[in-house]
Amino acid sequence: xxxxxxxxxxxxxxxxxxxxLVFSIVFFCVDVAAEHADIEMLKIRAVYSSVxxxxxxxxxxxxxxxxxLLSSDERDLMPLEQGELLLHTQISNCLSAAKERPEVLPxxxxxxxxxxxxYSEAEQVVDVERTRGVPAALNVLRAGNSQKTxxxxxxxxxxxxxxxxxxxxxxxxxxRRLYTRIFVFYAASTxxxxxxxxxxxxxxxxxxxxxxxxxxxxxxxxxxxxxRIAERTRDLTEANQELQQFAxxxxxxxxxPLRTITSFSQLLETRYRGRLDGDADEFxxxxxxxxxxxxxxxxxxxxxxxxxxxxxxxxxxxxxxxxEEAEVALQAAIRESGAEVExxxxxxxxxxxxxxxQVAQNLIGNAIKYRREEPPHIRVDASKVGEDWVxxxxxxxxxxxxxxxxxxxxLFQRLGNGGVEGTGMGLSIARRIVxxxxxxxxxxxxEGTGSTFYFSLPLSLExxxxxxxxxxxxxxxxx
Numbered sequence: 458x459x460x461x462x463x464x465x466x467x468x469x470x471x472x473x474x475x476x477x478l479v480f481s482i483v484f485f486c487v488d489v490a491a492e493h494a495d496i497e498m499l500k501i502r503a504v505y506s507s508v509x510x511x512x513x514x515x516x517x518x519x520x521x522x523x524x525x526l527l528s529s530d531e532r533d534l535m536p537l538e539q540g541e542l543l544l545h546t547q548i549s550n551c552l553s554a555a556k557e558r559p560e561v562l563p564x565x566x567x568x569x570x571x572x573x574x575x576y577s578e579a580e581q582v583v584d585v586e587r588t589r590g591v592p593a594a595l596n597v598l599r600a601g602n603s604q605k606t607x608x609x610x611x612x613x614x615x616x617x618x619x620x621x622x623x624x625x626x627x628x629x630x631x632x633r634r635l636y637t638r639i640f641v642f643y644a645a646s647t648x649x650x651x652x653x654x655x656x657x658x659x660x661x662x663x664x665x666x667x668x669x670x671x672x673x674x675x676x677x678x679x680x681x682x683x684x685r686i687a688e689r690t691r692d693l694t695e696a697n698q699e700l701q702q703f704a705x706x707x708x709x710x711x712x713x714p715l716r717t718i719t720s721f722s723q724l725l726e727t728r729y730r731g732r733l734d735g736d737a738d739e740f741x742x743x744x745x746x747x748x749x750x751x752x753x754x755x756x757x758x759x760x761x762x763x764x765x766x767x768x769x770x771x772x773x774x775x776x777x778x779x780x781e782e783a784e785v786a787l788q789a790a791i792r793e794s795g796a797e798v799e800x801x802x803x804x805x806x807x808x809x810x811x812x813x814x815q816v817a818q819n820l821i822g823n824a825i826k827y828r829r830e831e832p833p834h835i836r837v838d839a840s841k842v843g844e845d846w847v848x849x850x851x852x853x854x855x856x857x858x859x860x861x862x863x864x865x866x867x868l869f870q871r872l873g874n875g876g877v878e879g880t881g882m883g884l885s886i887a888r889r890i891v892x893x894x895x896x897x898x899x900x901x902x903x904e905g906t907g908s909t910f911y912f913s914l915p916l917s918l919e920x921x922x923x924x925x926x927x928x929x930x931x932x933x934x935x936x
């Protein structure tokens with residue numbers, strides 16, 4: 458799936474996921490609108506019911522009045538009397554409900570007044586009939602405004618109810634329009650969701666096809682890479698075999714004639730020194746020193762070749778013991794130079810004893826070789842730093858410019874001879890040994906003051922025995 462397609466997919470997914478949010482907002486708005494409409498409808502129904510009750514009370518007053526006139530029976534006054542008991546409460550309820558509908562409040566107030574008037578007129582007619590008889594009551598009824606008052610009650614009631622019906626119908630129409638719009642919105646949203654899902658399905662199928670094609674290409678690339686790795690492995694194996702063959706040639710075929718040259722040149726120097734002229738003695742000295750240097754170079758190359766084979770850690774080795782063995786190997790140089798070698802507490806690690814004896818010997822030997830006029834002083838320490846043991850070999854020798862701190866670990870690299878013999882391979886061998894054990898080596902120096910060589914080794918080389926046979930696990934040493 459290309460980057461533009463991915464961007465489109467993200468946008469459409471965002472749109473798809475936004476639809477439920479829009480639905481929620483619409484639902485909330487609809488709910489609020491519906492709740493508002495319901496409240497308004499309840500208010501309208503309350504006024505409607507109250508006004509209808511007032512009209513019924515007015516009719517009860519008229520029915521009681523006319524029934525009593527016709528029969529003069531007190532029992533026919535029951536509707537009027539019951540209406541009188543309910544009148545003031547009903548008027549209060551009606552006015553209270555009408556306050557929520559200000560548009561009909563004046564008419565409701567007038568209606569309440571007219572209904573009260575109609576009750577007063579009915580009571581007057583009843584009182585006259587009781588005291589003066591039916592004819593007098595009929596005269597009062599004909600002379601009064603009872604019919605007009607009742608007509609006004611009916612007119613006001615009809616007007617208020619019609620207005621309330623109109624408002625109620627308006628709310629109902631609004632609800633219908635709202636629900637129609639919601640239906641249209643839901644229908645459109647459903648179609649959009651279906652379209653987006655169809656597009657996503659198409660994109661997913663396309664992506665799966667592209668992924669399958671990419672996986673096929675990846676498998677082909679991996680197969681090609683494995684073939685190339687196998688080819689490089691064969692080349693490395695052949696190169697290693699050639700290197701081993703070179704080591705055999707160097708250790709046998711080259712060293713044998715070199716030993717012959719060295720022996721005869723030394724014999725020539727012994728027998729004829731002083732018997733020939735000065736130039737001959739000088740030339741013989743050149744031959745002897747060059748033969749020795751050639752021997753040292755071949756031995757150094759053989760040491761590098763042997764480092765390609767894994768070491769033999771076996772048991773933990775004390776660095777104090779390694780330091781002692783290095784001092785024994787360098788005892789002649791130490792005695793001649795008056796060097797002093799001291800050390801602090803040193804750990805025991807699972808390392809190759811022979812190889813690290815060579816490292817210590819090279820570092821101490823360099824400190825002795827590159828000394829100043831005063832006797833060399835060499836201090837060896839070790840400390841834990843993070844996940845490593847860090848060893849330091851500090852001396853008071855000549856030192857060197859710090860810009861050459863990396864160069865001195867290269868093969869055949871020396872910072873000036875200064876009358877010091879050497880092959881320029883010691884530090885390169887030391888670096889190879891340290892790196893094979895998972896560490897690194899570096900140097901810090903100040904010219905004319907001295908140098909400090911550091912190397913680190915993982916704390917994992919310090920791990921203890923792990924099985925019942927009291928055997929130590931061998932660390933994985935890179936070749």
